[in-house]
Amino acid sequence: MVYTVPTVSELSNIYSLGVDVQTQRYARLTSAFCHIYGNKPDFVARAPGRVNIIGEHIDYCGFPVFPMAIALDTLIAVRANGIDRIHLANVNNEKYPARKFSTSGDIFKIDPTVHEWSNYFKCGYRSLLEHLGRRKGMGFDALLDGAVPAGGGLSSSAAFVCATQLAVQRVNGIDLPQTELALVATGAERYVGVNSGGMDQTASIMGCRGSALFIEFNPVLKATTVKLPKTDPALAFIIANTLVVSDKAVTAPVCYNLRVFETRIGALILAKHLGISNRPACRDVDPLTFKIVMDEYFSKKSCCDGGGGDDSKADSVEIWINRLGVMLEKVQEAFGTHSEGYTREEMVLALDMTPEELSDVVHEDQFLVHADRFKLFQRAQHAFSEAMRVVQFRQICESDNTDTDYFQVLGDLMNQSQNSCRNLFECSCTELDELCYIARQAGAFGSRLTGAGWGGCTVHLVPANKIDNVKNVLLREYYSKRFPELSATQLASTVFATVPGSGACYYV
Numbered sequence: 001m002v003y004t005v006p007t008v009s010e011l012s013n014i015y016s017l018g019v020d021v022q023t024q025r026y027a028r029l030t031s032a033f034c035h036i037y038g039n040k041p042d043f044v045a046r047a048p049g050r051v052n053i054i055g056e057h058i059d060y061c062g063f064p065v066f067p068m069a070i071a072l073d074t075l076i077a078v079r080a081n082g083i084d085r086i087h088l089a090n091v092n093n094e095k096y097p098a099r100k101f102s103t104s105g106d107i108f109k110i111d112p113t114v115h116e117w118s119n120y121f122k123c124g125y126r127s128l129l130e131h132l133g134r135r136k137g138m139g140f141d142a143l144l145d146g147a148v149p150a151g152g153g154l155s156s157s158a159a160f161v162c163a164t165q166l167a168v169q170r171v172n173g174i175d176l177p178q179t180e181l182a183l184v185a186t187g188a189e190r191y192v193g194v195n196s197g198g199m200d201q202t203a204s205i206m207g208c209r210g211s212a213l214f215i216e217f218n219p220v221l222k223a224t225t226v227k228l229p230k231t232d233p234a235l236a237f238i239i240a241n242t243l244v245v246s247d248k249a250v251t252a253p254v255c256y257n258l259r260v261f262e263t264r265i266g267a268l269i270l271a272k273h274l275g276i277s278n279r280p281a282c283r284d285v286d287p288l289t290f291k292i293v294m295d296e297y298f299s300k301k302s303c304c305d306g307g308g309g310d311d312s313k314a315d316s317v318e319i320w321i322n323r324l325g326v327m328l329e330k331v332q333e334a335f336g337t338h339s340e341g342y343t344r345e346e347m348v349l350a351l352d353m354t355p356e357e358l359s360d361v362v363h364e365d366q367f368l369v370h371a372d373r374f375k376l377f378q379r380a381q382h383a384f385s386e387a388m389r390v391v392q393f394r395q396i397c398e399s400d401n402t403d404t405d406y407f408q409v410l411g412d413l414m415n416q417s418q419n420s421c422r423n424l425f426e427c428s429c430t431e432l433d434e435l436c437y438i439a440r441q442a443g444a445f446g447s448r449l450t451g452a453g454w455g456g457c458t459v460h461l462v463p464a465n466k467i468d469n470v471k472n473v474l475l476r477e478y479y480s481k482r483f484p485e486l487s488a489t490q491l492a493s494t495v496f497a498t499v500p501g502s503g504a505c506y507y508v
Contacts, residue, residue, distance in 0.1 A: 015502075029044065047163035051457070057453075077145075110123065123164070124163070146160060149494075152457050162504055198221070202223055214394045233464040238460040240494070241494045254371070265376060428449055428454075429454055445462065447460045
């Protein structure tokens with residue numbers, strides 16, 4: 001069944017908690033819009049941030065992830081203006097000054113070297129119209145209110161881009177399926193030099209109230225809702241922001257894009273090691289990912305060898321786990337002799353390519369990277385083991401086994417994920433490690449970074465009756481020592497409990 005972005009008229013259909021607070025917020029947005037543009041908005045496009053419960057840095061490897069949408073969101077109040085202009089303002093106009101664009105000209109011009117807030121709006125606008133084969137859209141007035149902290153690992157940029165695409169499509173009389181919108185949004189941030197994987201955009205657009213999402217990317221985008229286990233006390237999550245800002249567009253060459261680069265080169269070398277690099281499935285795809293390599297390696301093997309066999313069993317948990325276990329062994333064989341990392345010269349030699357061919361195959365002209373050594377072994381180890389943890393997490397959630405200690409087993413998987421992010425993928429930092437340690441000591445069963453890392457947020461699995469205790473310890477042991485100047489209002493959006501929230505929608 002094809003689903004499009006829903007339209008709602010009651011805020012209680014969007015938010016599970018704090019409806020009164022949101023009512024006041026939407027009223028302020030409408031009032032500000034009227035003050036700036038002289039009329040009420042036609043509608044509000046709303047796209048949430050997300051927290052990834054488990055499955056970090058593996059969406060661009062083709063592996064499934066396990067996020068949930070959250071209440072923190074980006075709102076764009078919109079009114080068609082009937083002219084060839086787009087007027088864009090922000091409720092935080094001191095930090096984000098208003099911009100104006102021609103719908104047929106400069107809206108398509110994006111300079112990724114300039115750190116400009118409206119570039120993300122341009123990304124959403126341009127990607128959607130280019131997807132539709134258009135070079136011009138309808139003009140409109142827009143006012144943005146973003147509640148997702150920038151650089152906090154809760155996907156503020158994806159929420160911004162997705163909300164923009166919603167605004168653009170509605171003004172232009174378009175109503176694309178959710179899956180198509182998510183795919184378009186996934187590629188949008190390439191215009192600012194970020195090589196996005198797709199988890200953030202899919203969770204924002206397709207999030208489901210009360211459920212997490214098991215999102216698969218290969219061979220096709222597929223989001224399966226997964227309800228969390230019923231426990232007493234209930235499962236709950238606390239999000240705690242390190243307040244260390246990691247801006248992907250700024251740090252990409254040495255952080256995010258570098259990891260994408262390493263996994264893409266890793267997939268090429270692994271395919272060659274396995275003797276499948278010349279098969280069409282690996283040779284004729286761009287980009288080649290670890291998931292494609294795994295699928296192709298097992299495509300001609302029997303079920304008992306971890307292959308596909310009966311198509312009805314191709315996605316079973318047992319086959320997932322068996323395949324991933326075998327691939328971890330193959331990773332050791334392929335990269336174990338280079339545990340200290342590869343130089344560019346060694347990667348070129350391993351792939352029998354020229355340096356220019358290597359750069360071209362991973363589109364380095366679009367996504368610059370800087371490193372002396374590339375840790376392909378560690379990145380591959382993380383990717384395959386993290387994918388294993390995602391599959392196991394879903395399996396446990398759906399097991400319906402009353403004897404399972406859900407807090408312990410799910411928490412253990414989250415802790416293992418954090419260890420892998422820190423030691424193998426090297427995307428943690430001192431502050432992330434500290435928050436995880438403090439939360440576990442205070443009663444969290446699982447604690448890990450969420451989002452790109454190198455700062456941003458942590459997510460903690462806690463019993464509902466220990467939310468206040470864990471929050472208070474975090475406030476006392478981390479925030480009061482590092483950020484004593486923060487007000488109670490600021491802290492409320494820095495450390496908070498959350499439940500799975502609704503995905504993108506229109507509010508009229």
